[in-house]
Amino acid sequence: MTAAHxxxxxxxxxxxxxxxxxxxxTAEIAGRLTPKRDAARLEAVTxxxxxxxxxxxxxxxxxxxxxxxxxxxxASMQPxxxxxxxxxxSGGGEMVLPATANLVAAAxxxxxxxxxxxxxxxxxxxxxxxxIAARGIATGGGPVGIAVVEMTSKVITPADPRPYVxxxxxxxxxxxxxxxxxxxxxxxxxxxxxxxxGNVRLPNPLFTGRPERIRFTAAxxxxxxxxxxxxxxGTEAVLAQAGLDLRDVAWILPDQPNGAMLDGLIAGxxxxxxxxxxxxxxxxSVGAAAIPISLDRxxxxxxxxxxxxxxxxxxxxxxxxxxxxxxxxx
Amino acid sequence: MTAAHxxxxxxxxxxxxxxxxxxxxTAEIAGRLTPKRDAARLEAVTxxxxxxxxxxxxxxxxxxxxxxxxxxxxASMQPxxxxxxxxxxSGGGEMVLPATANLVAAAxxxxxxxxxxxxxxxxxxxxxxxxIAARGIATGGGPVGIAVVEMTSKVITPADPRPYVxxxxxxxxxxxxxxxxxxxxxxxxxxxxxxxxGNVRLPNPLFTGRPERIRFTAAxxxxxxxxxxxxxxGTEAVLAQAGLDLRDVAWILPDQPNGAMLDGLIAGxxxxxxxxxxxxxxxxSVGAAAIPISLDRxxxxxxxxxxxxxxxxxxxxxxxxxxxxxxxxx
Numbered sequence: 001m002t003a004a005h006x007x008x009x010x011x012x013x014x015x016x017x018x019x020x021x022x023x024x025x026t027a028e029i030a031g032r033l034t035p036k037r038d039a040a041r042l043e044a045v046t047x048x049x050x051x052x053x054x055x056x057x058x059x060x061x062x063x064x065x066x067x068x069x070x071x072x073x074x075a076s077m078q079p080x081x082x083x084x085x086x087x088x089x090s091g092g093g094e095m096v097l098p099a100t101a102n103l104v105a106a107a108x109x110x111x112x113x114x115x116x117x118x119x120x121x122x123x124x125x126x127x128x129x130x131x132i133a134a135r136g137i138a139t140g141g142g143p144v145g146i147a148v149v150e151m152t153s154k155v156i157t158p159a160d161p162r163p164y165v166x167x168x169x170x171x172x173x174x175x176x177x178x179x180x181x182x183x184x185x186x187x188x189x190x191x192x193x194x195x196x197x198g199n200v201r202l203p204n205p206l207f208t209g210r211p212e213r214i215r216f217t218a219a220x221x222x223x224x225x226x227x228x229x230x231x232x233x234g235t236e237a238v239l240a241q242a243g244l245d246l247r248d249v250a251w252i253l254p255d256q257p258n259g260a261m262l263d264g265l266i267a268g269x270x271x272x273x274x275x276x277x278x279x280x281x282x283x284x285s286v287g288a289a290a291i292p293i294s295l296d297r298x299x300x301x302x303x304x305x306x307x308x309x310x311x312x313x314x315x316x317x318x319x320x321x322x323x324x325x326x327x328x329x330x
Numbered sequence: 331m332t333a334a335h336x337x338x339x340x341x342x343x344x345x346x347x348x349x350x351x352x353x354x355x356t357a358e359i360a361g362r363l364t365p366k367r368d369a370a371r372l373e374a375v376t377x378x379x380x381x382x383x384x385x386x387x388x389x390x391x392x393x394x395x396x397x398x399x400x401x402x403x404x405a406s407m408q409p410x411x412x413x414x415x416x417x418x419x420s421g422g423g424e425m426v427l428p429a430t431a432n433l434v435a436a437a438x439x440x441x442x443x444x445x446x447x448x449x450x451x452x453x454x455x456x457x458x459x460x461x462i463a464a465r466g467i468a469t470g471g472g473p474v475g476i477a478v479v480e481m482t483s484k485v486i487t488p489a490d491p492r493p494y495v496x497x498x499x500x501x502x503x504x505x506x507x508x509x510x511x512x513x514x515x516x517x518x519x520x521x522x523x524x525x526x527x528g529n530v531r532l533p534n535p536l537f538t539g540r541p542e543r544i545r546f547t548a549a550x551x552x553x554x555x556x557x558x559x560x561x562x563x564g565t566e567a568v569l570a571q572a573g574l575d576l577r578d579v580a581w582i583l584p585d586q587p588n589g590a591m592l593d594g595l596i597a598g599x600x601x602x603x604x605x606x607x608x609x610x611x612x613x614x615s616v617g618a619a620a621i622p623i624s625l626d627r628x629x630x631x632x633x634x635x636x637x638x639x640x641x642x643x644x645x646x647x648x649x650x651x652x653x654x655x656x657x658x659x660x
Contacts, residue, residue, distance in 0.1 A: 001414040001445050001471040008469060060537070084331040085522075090427055092450075097420055097532035097544065098524075098647035099450045106524030115331050115520035115652065117458050120422075120429045121447035128447050135465040139338060141331040154537055190445035192415075194428075194436030202427035205535040207390070207484055212536065214427065317428035322445065 001131060002241065007186050008138040011179035011329055014075030015296035016067045017172040017289075021054035021153075023282075029165055032158045042165060047259015051168025051284030053153045060093035061100050064147035065107030067173035072145065075175045079108040082175070083142025085116035086132065088125035089149045090287045090317075091202065092118060104147055114142075122200070123255055123316025125288035126172070127190060127324050130312070133176040134185040143177040150287040155202060155214045163214050166258045170286025172293045183329020186309065187241035189234060190322035198319040199223050224261055228268045230321035231255070234313045235269065238323035248309060249275070249325070251302070253294045255314035256280040277302070287316070306330040331461060332571065337516050338468040341509035341659055344405025345626035346397045347502040347619075351384035351483075353612075359495055362488045372495060377589015381498025381614030383483045390423035391433030394477035397503035399438060402475065405505045409438040412505070413472025415446035416462065418455035419479045420617045420647075421532065422448060434477055444472075452530070453585055453646025455618035456502070457520060457654050460642070463506040464515040473507040480617040485532060485544045493544050496588045500616025502623045513659020516639065517571035519564060520652035528649040529553050554591055558598045560651035561585070564643045565599065568653035578639060579605075579655070581632070583624040585644035586610040607632070617646070636660040 026048055027039035043049055054063075064087055072079055085101050087093060093100025101116035121128045126148050133144035152167040199218035205211060216223070231254055239245060246252075252271050256262040259280040266273050277294045279286065286293065291312050298304060306328055313323035356378055357369035373379055384393075394417055402409055415431050417423060423430025431446035451458045456478050463474035482497040529548035535541060546553070561584055569575060582605050586592040589610040596603050607624045609616065616623065621642050628634060636658055643653035 001466055001474075091536045092422070092426070092534050094534055094537045095532070096422070096450065096534050096542075097452055097530050098528055098650070099452060100534075101451075102522050102524040102527060102648040102650070104524070105522055106527060109525065110523075111525035112521045112523040114522065115451075115454075115458065115650070116522045116524070116648075117449055117451035117455070117650075119447055119449055120426065121431075121445075122427055122429060124445075125447070128445065132462050132466075135469040135471065136331055136462075139465040139468050141465065144331075151537070154539075191442045192432050192435055192440075192444065192446045193442040194432040194434070194446070195439065195441035197432060197436060198428055200427050202425070202536075204422050204424055204426050204430075206421045206532075206542065207424045207481070209484075209541060211539060212426075318432040318446075320428070320432070320445070320447075 001190050007184035008134045009179045009184045010134045010137050011177050011183050012174055013177040014071040014175040015299055016070035017293040017296040018067055018070060019052050020063050020169045020171045021052045021058065023050045024053045025050050033161050045260065046166055047263060048166060048280055048284045050282050054151060054169045060089060060149040060151050061103030061107060063171045064104045064149045067171050068104060068145045068147045069108060071173040071175045077175060079110055080113040081143055082114045082145045084114050084136060084144045086129040086144065086146045087118045088129050088146060088288050090120060090122050090125065091155055093149060121320050122318050123287050124314050124320035126292045127312060127314055127322060130324055131188045131190060137176060137178050143175060146174045148172045148289045148292050150289045152287060157213055160213060162216050166285040168284030168286055170283055170289030170293060172289045172296055174292050179329045181329035183327050185324060186327050187238040187325040189237040189241055192318045192320045196319050198317045200317040224264050227261060227315045228265060230315035230319060231265055231313050232269055234321050234323035238325045242325050249311045250308035251298055251310045252276050253291050253310065253312045256290050257285045304328060331520050337514035338464045339509045339514045340464045340467050341507050341513050342504055343507040344401040344505040345629055346400035347623040347626040348397055348400060349382050350393050350499045350501045351382045351388065353380045354383045355380050363491050375590065376496055377593060378496060378610055378614045380612050384481060384499045390419060390479040390481050391430050391437060393501045394434040394479045395437030397501050398434060398475050398477045401503040401505045407505060409440055410443040411473055412444045412475045414444050414466060414474045416459040416476045417448045418459050418476060418618050420450060420452050420455065421485055423479060451650050452648050453617050454644050454650035456622045457642060457644055457652060460654055461518045461520060467506060467508050473505060476504045478502045478619045478622050480619045482617060487543055490543060492546050496615040498614030498616055500613055500619030500623060502619045502626055504622050509659045511659035513657050515654060516657050517568040517655040519567040519571055522648045522650045526649050528647045530647040554594050557591060557645045558595060560645035560649060561595055561643050562599055564651050564653035568655045572655050579641045580638035581628055581640045582606050583621050583640065583642045586620050587615045634658060
């Protein structure tokens with residue numbers, strides 16, 4: 001989908017990215033593999049030093065509610081000011097029916113003040129939700145809370161090391177509201193290529209009737225090449241839509257499935273490293289949570305000013321790819 | 331979420347509701363139960379004479395693509411004219427990663443011409459998707475295809491008769507486009523009540539690690555009472571939003587979890603039966619597919635004219651509830 005009616009007046013009013021579970025070093029992960037792997041080398045190859053892994057009884061809805069509560073506090077808003085909650089997770093949450101978003105709403109004490117639903121678009125889920133939020137707000141729908149919970153630890157195993165060494169659990173939230181100070185979504189260019197389909201697979205156990213885990217179906221170098229290509233396409237398209245150049249962008253938040261791929265993206269696309277906020281080094285591959293965690297770190301630790309433009313660009317299973325360009329209001 | 335900027339200029343350009351699988355009579359279902367149940371009585375109690383059940387190897391994405399292709403043909407559109415595809419299913423599709431929507435896009439031959447994602451909001455999924463579509467179109471996003479596939483046969487068993495006797499598989503699609511002839515979405519009032527949570531449960535097997543089936547957690551009379559209450563609330567709210575009365579509405583498409591509940595809704599809310607299009611009698615409980623199947627039957631078999639207003643109102647797990655009011659353009 002493409003925004004074609006000019007900027008949509010929205011604002012990122014609050015964000016959060018609480019760390020779920022406990023930190024597990026790559027050295028610890030290396031020791032769990034059979035045969036064991038050299039920790040230093042594994043860290044160098046992946047660009048991941050640590051990731052968070054949750055306990056078995058952790059509920060995605062609780063993590064989502066915790067993150068959204070914090071983002072609302074930072075936006076100086078009450079939960080019942082939200083008109084919509086979107087729960088984003090590549091593997092869903094703990095419930096299919098009702099949708100897990102309802103459990104998030106329940107944890108926030110919300111009984112009929114907003115609507116909510118679960119959304120899955122792989123690693124692009126947050127950008128899809130952001131686009132929906134912006135269009136909802138622009139048509140008078142009211143503020144939107146997005147909670148992203150990736151509990152990939154549930155679908156990886158040391159027996160399949162490639163996913164196991166890169167994935168971590170990730171949580172983030174963002175509250176999007178109307179902007180009256182010149183800020184907004186300057187561009188949204190989102191695409192899926194079902195024919196290309198991508199290199200990650202997780203079947204739905206409700207349909208297969210057996211436990212399922214996430215699998216990679218292509219070699220790492222091919223995955224990097226395709227990711228580079230998709231991120232380049234998304235970046236160019238959203239900038240063209242807004243009539244801008246990469247020089248006009250203050251901050252670039254690319255998807256970062258692992259640290260090595262982030263380095264590849266920075267080198268391959270000519271991104272300025274000082275304008276990128278890393279996540280993969282200390283969190284690993286956190287799917288749809290990578291961009292909003294990066295966004296939260298940006299807004300809380302960097303010198304983001306009115307007029308700054310933030311490019312969020314991603315790629316994921318689908319393949320899903322694309323970019324959203326936001327300008328910070330005064 | 332609530333539309334507050336007046337009507338959004340959208341049109342239901344094409345719909346479809348192909349029958350999946352084979353027809354299975356309530357008599358056949360009654361014979362599978364232990365102890366066996368009296369077929370005539372079971373049919374009377376549920377108001378369901380037959381439902382469609384798919385074969386084990388049926389893929390939701392193929393059903394979704396078939397329905398969407400047909401809806402596009404009826405809209406005289408090509409698949410690559412879509413800007414977005416939303417795959418709606420209370421239990422998802424056959425794939426979690428990539429989202430099943432990508433497989434629908436692939437089956438339509440789409441490689442990067444639109445975006446797509448999976449959405450779950452229980453029985454309200456179609457109305458949520460319709461709201462997202464209307465707001466997307468109103469902000470210049472382009473035409474949206476919605477494919478609804480409910481393959482509930484995967485999560486029911488004769489060992490738990492209450493869900494088993496009412497659920498059937500259901501498929502529908504709708505193509506929503508910009509309207510330039512005075513039609514549009516007059517109102518959208520959608521809510522979830524996470525605290526009330528509702529009477530249907532299906533945990534996510536990716537999190538529980540075991541096979542899961544759908545369960546009812548409340549008695550039938552309580553479920554009817556709550557459904558009546560939610561549908562009344564949604565109806566009144568969306569009419570108030572549009573400044574209209576039930577007399578101003580030509581067609582009413584309520585959710586119909588079973589035939590008896592449809593009768594209860596008609597009697598309890600004072601709906602005119604001739605303005606309602608039944609689905610439950612020959613398809614059973616088809617979740618989020620009930621309203622779009624009913625919409626398809628309405629548009630293809632009744633005398634729908636420009637200026638007619640169509641009320642779509644539903645309730646589902648969550649609890650999710652609410653209504654959308656559409657006026658047919660000239």
